[in-house]
Amino acid sequence: MSSQGVQLQILHRHIVMDNGIVQVTLSKPDGIVTGIRYNSINNLLEVRNEEANRGYWDVVWSKAGSTGTTGTVEVTKGTKFRVIVETEEQVEISFTRMWDPTLEGELAPLNIDKRFIMLHNSSGFYSYCIYEHLKEWPAFNIPQNRIVFKLRKDKFHYMVVADNRQRFMPLPDDREQGRGEVLAPPEAVLLVNPVEPEFKGEVDDKYQYSCENKDLKVHGWIGSRTESDPAVGFWLITPSNEFRSGGLLKQNLTSHVGPITLAMFLSAHYAGEDLVLKLQPNEPWKKVFGPVFVYLNSLLDTNDPLSLWENAKKQMETEVQSWPYDFPASEDFQQSDQRGKVRGRLLVQDRYLSENCISARDAYVGLAPPGDTGSWQTECKGYQFWTNANEQGHFSIENTQTGDYNLYAWVPGFIGDYQYKIVITISPGCEIDVGDIVYEPPRDGPTLWEIGIPDRSAAEFYIPDPNPKYINKLYVNHPDRFRQHGLWERYADLYTDKDLIFTVGVSDYTKDWFFAQVTRKKDDGTYQGTTWQIKFKLHNVDASGTYKLRLALATANVSELQVRVNNPEKDPPLFTTGVIGKDNSIARHGIHGLYRLYNVDISGALLVEGDNTIFLTQTIATGPFNGLMYDYIRLEGPPSSHSITRS
Incomplete structure (x- = not known):
């Protein structure tokens, strides 16, 4: 003092x-x-x-x-x-x-x-x-x-x-x-x-x-x-x-x-x-x-x-x-009495998990300038105001500056983004209650299998030990082990001749799913794309039904993800993202960048009773940092299907 x-x-x-x-x-x-x-x-x-x-x-x-x-x-x-x-x-x-x-x-x-x-x-x-x-x-x-x-x-x-x-x-x-x-x-x-x-x-x-x-x-x-x-x-x-x-x-x-x-x-x-x-x-x-x-x-x-x-x-x-501070003298800095408040309760409705709505526990709920669903990820001109919902899904967004906003949210454990479509106008001293609002995450049918945790990060997947030549001692035996340098090169060390194969019901994504689908460096110094396989069994196939593959990506960097089913040579592929991403999270130890969700229809006629394989090919290979990280993958049965088996 x-x-x-x-x-x-x-x-x-x-x-x-x-x-x-x-x-x-x-x-x-x-x-x-x-x-x-x-x-x-x-x-x-x-x-x-x-x-x-x-x-x-x-x-x-x-x-x-x-x-x-x-x-x-x-x-x-x-x-x-x-x-x-x-x-x-x-x-x-x-x-x-x-x-x-x-x-x-x-x-x-x-x-x-x-x-x-x-x-x-x-x-x-x-x-x-x-x-x-x-x-x-x-x-x-x-x-x-x-x-x-x-x-x-x-x-x-x-x-x-x-x-x-x-x-x-x-x-x-x-x-x-x-x-x-x-x-x-x-x-x-x-x-x-x-x-x-x-x-x-x-x-x-x-x-x-x-x-x-x-x-x-x-x-x-x-x-x-x-x-x-x-x-x-x-x-x-x-x-x-x-x-x-x-x-x-x-x-x-x-x-x-x-x-x-x-x-x-x-x-x-x-x-x-x-x-x-x-x-x-x-x-x-x-x-x-x-x-x-x-x-x-x-x-x-x-x-x-x-x-x-x-x-x-x-x-x-x-x-x-103490935020917002009461001492900045600029009239452009809005103090507490010039701001407003928004509260409400967010619920999740997924009829394949529960007949009743589920509280959006720990959901991230925020106000950002009006835009498309999920546009807050790339919003940089205006202001954003975020909070976490409590166990019952109740939220209160305090000290919001005046202006027009959409209300956005995402819920750990569920894929996709929520957007409250009505524009919310904040005026000085206002208290707006949006009441109970319901997020219906993408869902067409029951879960047949899933890989990972829908949390917008690849941290739950297998992260290898670094090359002993490239160690940061801080991250040895550390929860953030993904921050070590050169981990992208470890893929080729672990998968020397063949790419990753994951068998549903047998493989463990914490040990058998590499955290990033990267390129492979060849002996001549050039790089090649990689194709990962997901093998799974189906006991009953609805040949006239439509199955749904949900691909949630945690990041992408100048990559193209192609999807094929039971035929790795199929051209054109069943689905392609096109060239996506410049996140560069692979090189910068980020474990995630921008979140992307793709929903792929799979005709039941492409599937067979017994053994099936989904081929995931990342095609672009101009260097070591082309690639992507998955957040979560799920295969859903047709809407008429009733059996649920979770991997």
């Missing part, structure tokens, strides 16, 4: 905010965080870097019509500085950059307002940013925006992303030529001659520390000035997901070797171009990203540095409970 009020010092080229606990220095008028003084450490940021490369907002943008997920990286720099609030209790400052047509091609066509806030007795500071695109301005794309902090590599060596994802980290020097060997993809580096010998032979890859938005609330670093000094923690706290793109399951980068800590707001990671924000001609747009909280702590009455993580989690809970 500090008795000092918040003080603001305006210098010729810098601005200093100081509350007696933390002192933050920003460049003027750029609005780059150049220094963070805390606990007698003059600067927690990397002093070896240029001032513009320490703490900054940036945006990746490209011209309209551009394809892919890359573009021009622009560190956003203000041209005008303003004091918004200056009291002993709070300082809020603004760094703005206005756009005009003379800047076309040089800067993203956006008005940008970066805000920084410091409160009395607060061990940290807040930052948020307002992007605005006017109707008459050029159409363009935004693949990514974020805030970045680069910490001192001589002080911060221990990184924490979660309770079970924390460790001492290599140095950035270890990734450089001579100490590190670049792998594929190039973000992965094999540490062959690291400064600290303990890291030799490990793979470092920032994507190994990705996290789903729903779990991405606090992460950062623990460090100290010297071995004998008390440890300090640098934490980035994101109290709400409302301003992030892609919903709760979207995966984003966190902290990684540098030491670097990020808050990602828009990104195409694990989704590809489907999650690039594309502003169309004559389309106005405005959005507030943040605030996020940079929280600093130090040891007081304990010598255990990990107590800083426990304290950071408590602070995160405080920030979450």
Whole structure:
């Protein structure tokens, strides 16, 4: 605690905010965080870097019509500085950059307002940013925006992303030529001659520390000035997901070797171009990203540095409970009394499981801009508000910003997506009760067999041990074993000559279903597609009936899935997805990307009494990362069938 009020010092080229606990220095008028003084450490940021490369907002943008997920990286720099609030209790400052047509091609066509806030007795500071695109301005794309902090590599060596994802980290020097060997993809580096010998032979890859938005609330670093000094923690706290793109399951980068800590707001990671924000001609747009909280702590009455993580989690809970904050001064940030609430109860009706409706226990229920069923996965222009239903299916979505929304949901244990088709309009202070709503998941007939768990992830399938040459020690005997590098290559090691064959009633999907259907590298260095087989018995076949194959995919990356029944040479196949996906989850240890559901009709005339085989062929093979992951597969009998046998 500090008795000092918040003080603001305006210098010729810098601005200093100081509350007696933390002192933050920003460049003027750029609005780059150049220094963070805390606990007698003059600067927690990397002093070896240029001032513009320490703490900054940036945006990746490209011209309209551009394809892919890359573009021009622009560190956003203000041209005008303003004091918004200056009291002993709070300082809020603004760094703005206005756009005009003379800047076309040089800067993203956006008005940008970066805000920084410091409160009395607060061990940290807040930052948020307002992007605005006017109707008459050029159409363009935004693949990514974020805030970045680069910490001192001589002080911060221990990184924490979660309770079970924390460790001492290599140095950035270890990734450089001579100490590190670049792998594929190039973000992965094999540490062959690291400064600290303990890291030799490990793979470092920032994507190994990705996290789903729903779990991405606090992460950062623990460090100290010297071995004998008390440890300090640098934490980035994101109290709400409302301003992030892609919903709760979207995966984003966190902290990684540098030491670097990020808050990602828009990104195409694990989704590809489907999650690039594309502003169309004559389309106005405005959005507030943040605030996020940079929280600093130090040891007081304990010598255990990990107590800083426990304290950071408590602070995160405080920030979450305080959302929406009541102190941001921008009229574009809606505070609690300007927002509304939606509640109701979600039920599931599946007549092949129960005659009565089932409570949608633990369902994910959310409001997102109006669109198609499941469109929240790729929504990035507006805001999203999500919650979990309780055991009875009741849900309450609090603090929703004003505007028009559809209500979306998905229920663990059931395939598909729910959408409440009536547009919900949120006005200040409203409380809307949608009552009991019923989701009828795709279902035509009884389950004859199923493989996996419908949870939008491939984590339940067989995940092999990594090649001993490419190990990250953190993920040895870890629940997230899928985060090891090079697991796609293990398929050919395990299936050297023939592809995977799964026999219903005999095989175990946790041991016998490889987590990703990938390509196979041939001796000449080229790749070939793979064909997996599902063998099953039918005691009775309705030759005039229609069977249904449900294929729920957890991810796809430049792949084509073809389905054949009892004839692997059938051309054309019974079904093909066409070329789908640019999720890149295989290379980035993601275990899922965008969810896709395909429903394939199988004529009973194609089936026989006794032994049957479904052939699943992934045809595209231009490299090691073509492929897909399954979430869940189910074969349903015709609607008239009554016998149910579950694999």
